[in-house]
Amino acid sequence: MKDVKYLMKEINYSFLNLSNLKEALTHSSYSEGSNNKNYERLEFLGDRVLGLIIANELFLKNKNSSEGELAKKLSFLVCKSTLKKIASEIEIEKYLKYSSRIKSLDGIKANALEALIGAIYLDSNFEDTKTIILKLWKKYLKNINLSKIDPKSRLQEWCLKHKKKLPIYKLLSKTGPDHEPKFQIKVMVDTCTFSAAEGNSKQNAEINAAKKLLKEISDQ
Numbered sequence: 001m002k003d004v005k006y007l008m009k010e011i012n013y014s015f016l017n018l019s020n021l022k023e024a025l026t027h028s029s030y031s032e033g034s035n036n037k038n039y040e041r042l043e044f045l046g047d048r049v050l051g052l053i054i055a056n057e058l059f060l061k062n063k064n065s066s067e068g069e070l071a072k073k074l075s076f077l078v079c080k081s082t083l084k085k086i087a088s089e090i091e092i093e094k095y096l097k098y099s100s101r102i103k104s105l106d107g108i109k110a111n112a113l114e115a116l117i118g119a120i121y122l123d124s125n126f127e128d129t130k131t132i133i134l135k136l137w138k139k140y141l142k143n144i145n146l147s148k149i150d151p152k153s154r155l156q157e158w159c160l161k162h163k164k165k166l167p168i169y170k171l172l173s174k175t176g177p178d179h180e181p182k183f184q185i186k187v188m189v190d191t192c193t194f195s196a197a198e199g200n201s202k203q204n205a206e207i208n209a210a211k212k213l214l215k216e217i218s219d220q
Contacts, residue, residue, distance in 0.1 A: 029099035039115035046118030
């Protein structure tokens with residue numbers, strides 16, 4: 001694992017409390033059976049902080065965009081694929097603590113980036129966090145590709161337009177060991193419009209279910 005001082009240099013921020021940073025870089029698989037904290041609570045916080053900062057930036061810089069257009073841009077900028085790209089750019093995977101049983105870091109990288117944002121916010125303030133986020137997201141804010149909006153956002157848009165309601169996601173099952181779980185999720189719009197799919201996380205299973213349902217809708 002690489003020294004975190006290089007990560008702090010990469011994001012141009014030095015933590016006052018290193019325990020916040022260490023917690024943000026610790027996956028739950030590493031802390032199994034111990035009292036060590038993992039990044040899940042910070043991920044929750046970072047997700048909300050990121051959403052607010054990006055939404056505020058879009059609101060200020062896109063004065064002629066409608067609410068729907070702003071929502072689409074926000075979805076692209078905070079979706080998992082964008083998060084994974086930015087996480088890879090700062091090489092966050094080199095600083096993570098996780099079990100050797102973990103085979104793929106794709107989903108973990110995105111979650112850890114949100115946790116890192118939460119840790120920065122706790123360690124500093126809103127304005128400092130905003131400065132860091134806008135720097136990391138700079139090229140994505142300049143080049144918003146709406147064709148790459150994640151399936152969940154596209155399905156939500158379709159539902160609001162055609163059904164006037166939001167899709168509902170339901171966990172059907174969780175199988176496998178903690179370090180390699182498998183989730184089955186059902187997404188339902190109404191009794192005639194639904195689909196189910198699996199994934200190695202609830203988020204991925206929801207994305208796969210939304211993607212599958214969108215394909216079924218387009219084939220009708």
